[in-house]
Amino acid sequence: MKLITKTTLFFLLISLPLLVIGCIYSYNVINAEVKDGTDESLFRENINLQNLIKSFNEPRNLYLNSDSLTSIVVLKEKSPLDAFTDTLVYDKLEKEDLNYRLYRSYFFYNGTHYLISCSKPTLEEDELKEGLLTAFSLVFGFLLVSFFAVNIILSKIIWKPFYKTLEQLNKYDINNQAQIVFDSSSTKEFKRLNETMRKMTEKIYSDYRQQKEFTENASHELQTPLAVIKTKLDLLIQSNKLGEEELELLQGMENSVQKISSLNRALLLLTKIENKQFKEHKAVNLKEVIEKVVENYSDLFQEKKVTVKTILDNSVVLEMNPSLADLLVSNLVQNAYRHNKENGNMEIELTPDKLIVSNTGEPLQIKPEELFVRFKKNDASKDSLGLGLSIVKSIAAVYDYKIEYAYANGTHTFSVIFAK
Amino acid sequence: MKILLIEDEPELRKSIKQFLYQEGYVVESADAYVKASEKASDYDYDCVLVDITLPKGSGLDIVKQLKKNNSKAGIIIISAKNSLDDKIAGLDLGADDYLPKPFHLSELNARIKALIRRRNFDGNQSIVINEITILPEERRVKVNNEEVTLTSKEYDLLLYFVSNKNRVVSKNSIAEHLVGDSADQVDSHDFIYTHLKNLRKKLTEKGCADYVQTIYGIGYNFKTD
Numbered sequence: 001m002k003l004i005t006k007t008t009l010f011f012l013l014i015s016l017p018l019l020v021i022g023c024i025y026s027y028n029v030i031n032a033e034v035k036d037g038t039d040e041s042l043f044r045e046n047i048n049l050q051n052l053i054k055s056f057n058e059p060r061n062l063y064l065n066s067d068s069l070t071s072i073v074v075l076k077e078k079s080p081l082d083a084f085t086d087t088l089v090y091d092k093l094e095k096e097d098l099n100y101r102l103y104r105s106y107f108f109y110n111g112t113h114y115l116i117s118c119s120k121p122t123l124e125e126d127e128l129k130e131g132l133l134t135a136f137s138l139v140f141g142f143l144l145v146s147f148f149a150v151n152i153i154l155s156k157i158i159w160k161p162f163y164k165t166l167e168q169l170n171k172y173d174i175n176n177q178a179q180i181v182f183d184s185s186s187t188k189e190f191k192r193l194n195e196t197m198r199k200m201t202e203k204i205y206s207d208y209r210q211q212k213e214f215t216e217n218a219s220h221e222l223q224t225p226l227a228v229i230k231t232k233l234d235l236l237i238q239s240n241k242l243g244e245e246e247l248e249l250l251q252g253m254e255n256s257v258q259k260i261s262s263l264n265r266a267l268l269l270l271t272k273i274e275n276k277q278f279k280e281h282k283a284v285n286l287k288e289v290i291e292k293v294v295e296n297y298s299d300l301f302q303e304k305k306v307t308v309k310t311i312l313d314n315s316v317v318l319e320m321n322p323s324l325a326d327l328l329v330s331n332l333v334q335n336a337y338r339h340n341k342e343n344g345n346m347e348i349e350l351t352p353d354k355l356i357v358s359n360t361g362e363p364l365q366i367k368p369e370e371l372f373v374r375f376k377k378n379d380a381s382k383d384s385l386g387l388g389l390s391i392v393k394s395i396a397a398v399y400d401y402k403i404e405y406a407y408a409n410g411t412h413t414f415s416v417i418f419a420k
Numbered sequence: 421m422k423i424l425l426i427e428d429e430p431e432l433r434k435s436i437k438q439f440l441y442q443e444g445y446v447v448e449s450a451d452a453y454v455k456a457s458e459k460a461s462d463y464d465y466d467c468v469l470v471d472i473t474l475p476k477g478s479g480l481d482i483v484k485q486l487k488k489n490n491s492k493a494g495i496i497i498i499s500a501k502n503s504l505d506d507k508i509a510g511l512d513l514g515a516d517d518y519l520p521k522p523f524h525l526s527e528l529n530a531r532i533k534a535l536i537r538r539r540n541f542d543g544n545q546s547i548v549i550n551e552i553t554i555l556p557e558e559r560r561v562k563v564n565n566e567e568v569t570l571t572s573k574e575y576d577l578l579l580y581f582v583s584n585k586n587r588v589v590s591k592n593s594i595a596e597h598l599v600g601d602s603a604d605q606v607d608s609h610d611f612i613y614t615h616l617k618n619l620r621k622k623l624t625e626k627g628c629a630d631y632v633q634t635i636y637g638i639g640y641n642f643k644t645d
Contacts, residue, residue, distance in 0.1 A: 223520075224521060235435055235525065299573060
């Protein structure tokens with residue numbers, strides 16, 4: 001729900017009980033005022049009737065209307081009566097009971113006791129209620145309509161800078177943009193928001209830069225001592241004074257150094273992929289990439305007697321970084337080779353929608369979702385870094401490709417789905 | 421053959437220098453930008469190995485300087501920053517090759533030899549080792565004047581051995597040379613073994629001596645003398 005809709009609803013919710021209270025109050029005030037007015041005019045009429053009595057030659061009764069509510073009646077004795085009352089009178093014309101205000105008072109003149117009654121129809125409470133309800137409903141309806149109208153206008157005008165800021169934040173790409181230049185706004189809150197966002201993105205950018213530099217520097221710092229060890233080992237193994245024992249020690253060192261440098265490179269590569277530092281994109285024919293990779297490993301497949309079947313659509317051209325396309329395919333193929341069995345099968349299928357690489361092999365020892373986790377290896381003894389599928393995953397993430405894994409009938413299947 | 425080595429890390433400089441001496445090159449070295457720049461302008465070299473990050477300067481500027489002076493030297497950038505940007509920048513400036521650290525000396529050796537071959541003989545010179553003749557330009561190999569058909573990897577392997585003949589070449593360096601900088605390498609030792617087996621078979625079938633000696637555990641030596 002939009003903020004402005006929320007505020008509007010809130011205002012409407014508040015205004016509803018206020019309107020009800022207003023309605024009840026108006027009803028009471030109007031009722032009281034009307035009563036006062038009626039009473040006053042009845043009182044005046046009473047005086048008129050008294051004057052009428054004073055003009056009588058002799059005492060008599062006088063009925064001034066048919067229902068005898070306004071009348072002068074001669075009494076036998078004195079009465080204490082002097083009161084206003086409400087009474088209902090059936091009206092033949094409207095065929096309903098009508099409210100009347102009745103004033104009866106005692107009057108003594110010229111030795112005769114009189115009872116003076118006078119009446120007036122008063123406001124009908126039902127009608128008053130109805131009228132008020134209609135009026136207030138109209139007000140409420142008007143409020144509703146105007147609130148929503150204002151809502152739309154406000155969100156178009158006042159909230160414009162806010163939506164602009166939101167859009168700019170949404171589009172912000174830390175790899176291509178050092179900072180966001182926000183439009184200036186005359187609204188204090190938005191000014192503060194933009195200022196805060198500017199500071200925040202600047203901070204994030206500088207942290208990001210530092211982290212990136214750290215990764216690069218760390219790698220740089222590691223590569224140089226590794227290069228020293230590697231070259232020294234190269235020189236050392238040239239010596240003809242080494243026996244089997246020494247060579248075995250050297251071999252262990254060689255392999256470990258190699259592993260560290262591979263790890264270092266692979267981690268750096270992952271960082272680069274995740275930081276989207278592979279910027280150059282062009283049309284890559286995936287069939288050609290796959291054929292090249294398969295050709296590269298063909299001797300290995302022969303050695304392990306792995307039969308490779310490829311069904312490749314020639315028309316699949318993806319907008320990708322060529323190095324990443326190569327890495328994606330080669331890591332999938334390596335994986336399918338490494339975890340294959342002797343005399344096994346590998347199938348690579350390329351369609352416009354997806355790339356499927358499947359291989360025969362033992363069921364997984366680890367959970368399928370752990371397959372793409374860094375350093376998670378299905379078989380810890382295998383000579384692998386455990387980063388191949390992480391690289392596949394991070395490349396897929398760059399291009400919003402989906403990766404699916406399934407195991408059925410002794411076959412592992414990895415699918416990279418291009419279609420969004 | 422005269423080589424200028426520009427590298428600020430003393431131990432690495434020492435190793436590379438020692439190795440280049442062993443290979444019979446004349447080596448000059450520099451450890452900082454100014455010295456490197458002076459040497460690069462005062463003498464002629466066949467090959468310059470230059471590190472990008474140097475104290476008080478960038479190796480890329482040395483490359484620029486060499487190119488400006490129309491130097492005939494082949495240039496190999498050796499850098500710890502295995503970044504594509506640096507590689508592209510270096511090659512754009514006119515460097516001939518880019519070798520990320522950490523590298524094997526055998527790899528460096530192969531690169532230097534290939535570079536010098538390209539520079540001095542336009543790549544047309546054939547490499548002759550006893551009965552083996554390699555024609556690098558055409559990627560062809562002859563044994564006793566008879567054509568041997570090798571796969572691309574087998575050819576690369578043979579050329580690598582020949583470039584490093586009479587030196588022990590570690591399995592790891594071969595794997596890196598053949599597979600390249602692929603992140604998570606396929607079980608590399610199987611890989612080399614397969615290719616080596618096939619190469620040996622093809623060569624000996626044509627009556628070639630088996631020059632490849634296995635050095636216990638660690639690698640091979642292509643021994644010709």
